[in-house]
Amino acid sequence: MAAPMKQSQTSFQKKIPTKLQIPGTKPSLYNNQLLISTGIPSLDNVIGGGLAVGTVLLIEEDVFGGYGRLMLKYFCAEAVMTGQALFLGSMDNMPSQILNELPAPILDDPGPDSEQLVTMDTERMKIAWRYQHLPQFQSSPVGTKFGHYYDLTRSMELEVISSINTLLIGQSELTETGSSEHPMNPYYLQLLKRIQEKIESDGFGTAVQQEKRNILRIAIHSLGSPLWGENGGLNQNGNYDPSLPRFLLALRVLMRSAFAVCVITMPTHLFCDEGFVVRVERLCDTVVHLESFAGSEKEKNSLYKEYHGLFNIRQLPSLNSLTCHMPDTLDLAFKLRRKRFSIEKLHLPPELSETASRPQEDPLSNFKSPSQTGSCGTSLGFKNKLDF
Amino acid sequence: MFSDLNNLLAISKENHLQGEFVVISSSKADGSFLIHHFLSFFLKQNKPVCFVGFSQSYNHYNTVAQKLSCNLNAAKTSGQLVFIEGMKLLGDAVSGNRLVKGDNSLMCNTDFDLQKFFLCIKSSLDSLKVNQSQDPVLIIDNLSFLHYIGCSIPQLVMFVNYLLGKVTSQGTGSFVLAIYNDMISVDEESDLLWKNLSHLCSLTCQVTGLESGYSKDVHGELLITWRSRDVKQSQTKKTQFKLLDKNVTFFASGMSSAVL
Numbered sequence: 001m002a003a004p005m006k007q008s009q010t011s012f013q014k015k016i017p018t019k020l021q022i023p024g025t026k027p028s029l030y031n032n033q034l035l036i037s038t039g040i041p042s043l044d045n046v047i048g049g050g051l052a053v054g055t056v057l058l059i060e061e062d063v064f065g066g067y068g069r070l071m072l073k074y075f076c077a078e079a080v081m082t083g084q085a086l087f088l089g090s091m092d093n094m095p096s097q098i099l100n101e102l103p104a105p106i107l108d109d110p111g112p113d114s115e116q117l118v119t120m121d122t123e124r125m126k127i128a129w130r131y132q133h134l135p136q137f138q139s140s141p142v143g144t145k146f147g148h149y150y151d152l153t154r155s156m157e158l159e160v161i162s163s164i165n166t167l168l169i170g171q172s173e174l175t176e177t178g179s180s181e182h183p184m185n186p187y188y189l190q191l192l193k194r195i196q197e198k199i200e201s202d203g204f205g206t207a208v209q210q211e212k213r214n215i216l217r218i219a220i221h222s223l224g225s226p227l228w229g230e231n232g233g234l235n236q237n238g239n240y241d242p243s244l245p246r247f248l249l250a251l252r253v254l255m256r257s258a259f260a261v262c263v264i265t266m267p268t269h270l271f272c273d274e275g276f277v278v279r280v281e282r283l284c285d286t287v288v289h290l291e292s293f294a295g296s297e298k299e300k301n302s303l304y305k306e307y308h309g310l311f312n313i314r315q316l317p318s319l320n321s322l323t324c325h326m327p328d329t330l331d332l333a334f335k336l337r338r339k340r341f342s343i344e345k346l347h348l349p350p351e352l353s354e355t356a357s358r359p360q361e362d363p364l365s366n367f368k369s370p371s372q373t374g375s376c377g378t379s380l381g382f383k384n385k386l387d388f
Numbered sequence: 389m390f391s392d393l394n395n396l397l398a399i400s401k402e403n404h405l406q407g408e409f410v411v412i413s414s415s416k417a418d419g420s421f422l423i424h425h426f427l428s429f430f431l432k433q434n435k436p437v438c439f440v441g442f443s444q445s446y447n448h449y450n451t452v453a454q455k456l457s458c459n460l461n462a463a464k465t466s467g468q469l470v471f472i473e474g475m476k477l478l479g480d481a482v483s484g485n486r487l488v489k490g491d492n493s494l495m496c497n498t499d500f501d502l503q504k505f506f507l508c509i510k511s512s513l514d515s516l517k518v519n520q521s522q523d524p525v526l527i528i529d530n531l532s533f534l535h536y537i538g539c540s541i542p543q544l545v546m547f548v549n550y551l552l553g554k555v556t557s558q559g560t561g562s563f564v565l566a567i568y569n570d571m572i573s574v575d576e577e578s579d580l581l582w583k584n585l586s587h588l589c590s591l592t593c594q595v596t597g598l599e600s601g602y603s604k605d606v607h608g609e610l611l612i613t614w615r616s617r618d619v620k621q622s623q624t625k626k627t628q629f630k631l632l633d634k635n636v637t638f639f640a641s642g643m644s645s646a647v648l
Contacts, residue, residue, distance in 0.1 A: 183482055183498040183538075192483055242538035246482040249537060253479025256445050275575030279536045282568060320451040322421050323607070323631035330602045 022213045022259070024082025026146050028052065031321045036084070036215055036261055037147035039074030042343040044147055046332060047286055047316060048325030051263075053215060054255050055285035055317055056248070060268040060277075062292035062309060065222065067334065068265040069098070070152075070341055071290075072219050075263045077102040077156060079217040081148045085165040087198055089191055090221035091228050095168035098221060099161060103150035151339045165202065169194050171227075185243035187228050191220070192250055199258045206257050216260040224266045224280075233276035248283035285317035290334070303348060307333040311343050390425050392638050396612060396625060397591070404433055407559040409552055409589040413569040413582055416597030417608030421636055423529045424449070426564045428458035430527075431469065435562075436520035438512050442474035442533040455634045467519050470512040474533075482537055500539055502547045510554055523561035526551060532568040532578060541577055545584045552588060565589075590615055598628075605646030607631050610638070 025034050028049050035050030038057070044050045051057055061068035079086040080102065088095045174190045182189060195218060199205055204216045224230040224244055235241035255262055264284070268277045281287045292309040293299040311332040318324035333346040399405065412422045420443070427449065430437050441449055449471075450460045463469035481494040494501050494508075509526070516524040528551075534544060548565065555561040569582040586592050594611040612625045627638045639645075 183495060189483075196483075240538065242536065245536040246538070249475075249533070250479045250483035253476050253483075256475075275570070275578065278568075278570050278575060282532070283536065318418060318420070320448055321633065322424060322452060322455070322636070323633065324418070326604050326607075328604055 022215055024078070024084055024146065025053070025215065026050070030325060031319055033319050035146075036082075036217075037078050038071070038263070039076075039078030039148070039150070040071065040341060040343065041147040041149070043071075043288075046313065046327050046343060047288075048327070050146070051261050051286065052317065052319050053259055053261055054257075055319070056252055056255055056262045056264065057286045057288070058281065058284035059263065059265045060287065060289040060314070061222070061265050062290040062294070063269055064292060064294060065265075065267060066294075067290050067292055067309060067336070067341075068267075069093075069221065070336075072221055072263060072265050073098060073102050074150065074341065075217065076219050077105065077150055078148060080156060080161050080164055081105055082215075083164055084215045084217050085167075085202065085204070087167045087169070087195060087216060087218040088221070089169040089174075089194070089219070091171055091174065091187065092222045092225055095170045095221075099166070099168065100155065100158070102156040102161065103152045104154040104156045106149045106151050149340065152336075152341065153339055167194075167198055183243075184246050185229050185241075188243055188247040192247060192254070195251070196254060199254065199260060204258045204260050206259065213259060216258065218260055218262040220262065220264045222267055223264050224268070225270065232271035233273055233279075245279055245283055248280065252283060252285070281315055284315070285319075286313075287315035288312065289314050304333075306335065306349060307344075307346065308336045309334050310346070390421075390636050393422075393425055393636065394429070396610075396627065396638060397593075398614075399429075404429075405562045405591075407556050408562055408591055409556060410562070410564045410591045410593065411582075411585045411589040412564070412566040412593045412595065414566070414595040415568065415570045417595050418631075419566060419593070419595030419608075420444075420529065421631055422593055422595070423527065423564070423566050424452050424456060425636075427527055428453055428456040430525045430562070431458050431460075431463050434468070436468055436470075436516040436522055436524040437463070438470045438472070438509065438516055438524055438526050440472045440474045440509065440526075440528045442478060442528070443530045445475060446471055446473055467516075470516055472509065472512065474528075478533065478537060500534065500537060502534070502539060502543055506547060506550055509551065513554060523558050524555070525562045525564070526555045527564045528566065530566040530568060532581070535578065535581060541580050541584070544581060548585065548588065569594075586615070603646075605630060606644045609641070 022034070025036050026049070027033070028035050030048060033052040035044075035052055037044050037050050038047075059068050059071055076086055076088060076099065078084075088099060090098060169191065173194070174187050184192075199216065202216070203210050204214070222228075230244060231241065233241055233244065251262060254260075266280070268280065268289075271277050271280075289312040290309060291312070293304055293307070294309075298304050311334045313327065313330040313332070316324040316327075329345070331346060332343050334341065334343050394400075397405075410426070412419050414420075427437065427439060431453075439449070446460075453460045460469060460471070464471060477494065478500070481500060494504055513524050513526065531544065531548070534547075535541070539547075552563055555563045565585065567578070567581060567585065569578050592611075592613045592615070594613070596609050596611070598606060598609065606628050607630050609626065609628050612627075614621070614623050616622050626641065628641050628644065629639075630637050630644065
C-alpha cells in the first residue's frame with residue numbers, strides 16, 4: 001500500500017506550475033491575465049493591477065500634451081528597468097529625444113548591508129522569544145520587481161537604456177511611401193508594417209515557441225496629430241476617413257497574437273467630431289483621459305490647488321470574463337511633484353480656518369434672494385416659519 | 389446562461405426565440421453579457437449556431453462560455469458551432485499586407501466587401517443547416533465595428549436585411565445582433581443604424597449606463613422592448629443589473645442591495 005500512496009502524494013500540486021516567468025510581469029488576480037506595469041504604480045492600481053499583455057492603452061492627451069508625454073516616458077523607462085524590448089514611434093518629436101529624457105529610477109534596495117547584519121545577530125530578540133526559532137518569512141517575493149519609482153529630476157543614463165532591445169521609428173522611417181491605392185493612410189500603414197516586422201523578427205508572436213520569453217512594449221506618441229496626416233476622421237473631400245479606426249483594429253489583432261503591450265497617446269481634443277473619438281476609444285482596450293488645469297479656469301480654483309489636472313478612466317477592458325475591473329470611482333486627479341507623477345483620488349482640501357469660507361461659495365450667496373431660501377436658510381430680516 | 393434573464397425575456401421551454409430578430413444596443417455600459425448569454429443559451433438548446441465575433445478573439449468567448457458551463461471547443465468539433473473570427477478577418481483585410489490567400493480578399497478596392505462577407509456567412513449557415521438538419525441561429529458581436537472601419541449605414545442595413553431573410557425565412561431560425569449606440573454623444577450615423585435596426589427587429593435589449601453616472605454596485609440599466617405588430621401587445625420592461633464573475637443579478641430601479 002505504501003508505494004501507491006507515495007505516488008498519490010503529488011496529486012495536490014498547483015494546477016499550473018510556474019511555467020513561464022517573464023521579467024516584469026505578474027498574473028492578474030481577477031482573470032489570470034499576464035500584467036505588466038505602466039511605470040506609474042498609482043496608475044496600475046486604479047486600472048486593476050496593470051496592463052494585460054496583448055492589449056492597447058489609449059491616453060487621451062491634455063491640451064498641451066506634456067502630461068501625456070510624461071506618462072509615455074514612464075512606460076518606456078519601465079521597459080528599461082525590466083529588460084523588456086521597446087518600440088518607440090513618434091511623428092511630432094524625434095523618438096531619440098524622448099528616449100534621452102527618461103526619468104532615472106530610484107533604487108531602494110542597495111543589497112543587504114553587512115554591518116547591519118552583524119548587529120542584528122548580536123542583539124537577540126528580547127520580546128516574543130518563542131518566535132525566535134521560527135524561519136523568517138518574506139512577505140514579498142524577491143526577483144524582478146513589478147513597477148518602479150522614478151526620479152523626474154534626473155534622467156536615465158544612456159548606457160542603461162542601450163542595454164535593452166530598442167527600435168525607434170521617427171518621421172524619416174515612416175515616409176517611405178508604397179502604393180498609393182491602399183485602404184489606409186500611408187503613415188499608419190508603414191507604422192503597422194514596422195510593428196509587425198518587429199514582432200515577427202524578434203519572435204514576440206504567441207505562435208512562436210521560445211525558450212526565454214520577453215515582452216515587447218510599443219509606445220506611440222501623439223498618434224493622430226496633424227503630422228500623421230490625420231484630419232479628425234475626415235478626408236480632403238470632407239467624407240469619413242476610416243484610416244485611424246482601421247489602424248487601431250489591425251493593431252488590436254496584432255497585439256492579441258503577440259507578447260506585446262501598446263500604449264498610444266492621442267490628441268483627441270483636436271478631433272472636432274465627438275462620435276469619432278468614441279469610435280477610436282472603442283477600438284482600444286483601456287482608455288484614460290487627461291485634462292490639465294494649465295491655462296484653464298480650474299487652475300485658479302482653490303479646490304484644485306493640490307492637483308495639476310483631472311484624470312478620467314473612460315474604458316476598462318473585460319478580458320476573459322463577463323465584467324471588467326470596477327474601481328471605486330472613474331474620476332481621479334493627477335499631481336506632478338518635483339520628483340514624481342502620481343494619480344490620486346480627488347478630494348477637497350481641508351478647511352483649516354474656522355471663519356473663512358471658500359471663495360467659490362460667495363457668488364452663490366449673492367444669487368440667493370430672500371424669497372428663494374425655501375429651506376432652513378438664515379436670511380436675516382426675512383422671517384420665514386422654517387427659518388431658525 | 390442566466391435563468392433570471394430568461395424570465396425577463398419571457399423565454400420558456402416552448403418559446404425560445406424561434407424566428408425572432410433580437411437587437412442588443414449598448415451605450416455607456418457593456419452589453420456583451422447578453423451576447424454571452426445567448427451564445428450559451430442556444431448551444432444548450434442544441435441549436436446549430438453561427439457566431440461572428442468582431443469585438444474579441446475566440447479565446448475570450450471560449451473562456452467566458454466555460455464560466456457559464458458551456459464548452460465552445462466541443463461544440464465546434466461536433467459541428468454545432470461555426471465560429472467566424474471576425475476580428476482577425478477584418479484586421480487582416482484592412483491592414484492589407486497579408487491578405488487572405490488567393491483572390492479571396494474581403495477588400496474591394498479600398499472598402500470592405502460586404503457582399504463577399506455575406507456569402508461567407510451564408511455558406512456556413514447552409515452547411516450548418518444541412519449537417520444539423522435544423523434552422524441555425526446567427527449571432528453577430530458587434531456590427532458597429534463594420535461601421536467604424538468605413539461601411540456606410542445603407543450598406544449595413546442592406547447586409548442585415550439579406551442575413552435576416554436568410555436566417556428567419558423559415559420561421560425557426562433566430563438572429564441576434566449587437567451594436568453600439570451612443571445616444572448621449574452626437575454620433576448621428578450610429579443613431580441612424582439603431583433606428584433602422586429597431587425598425588426591422590422584434591425584440592430590442594438596450595443596455596445603458598446610469599443617468600447619475602458610474603457606480604460600482606449598479607453596472608447599468610436594461611430596457612427590454614417586445615415589438616409586436618399589435619400595438620396593445622408590445623411591452624417594455626426596465627431593470628437594473630450588476631455583473632458578477634459568473635452571473636448577473638437583476639433588480640428593480642433603485643432596489644440594489646448597495647442602496648437598501
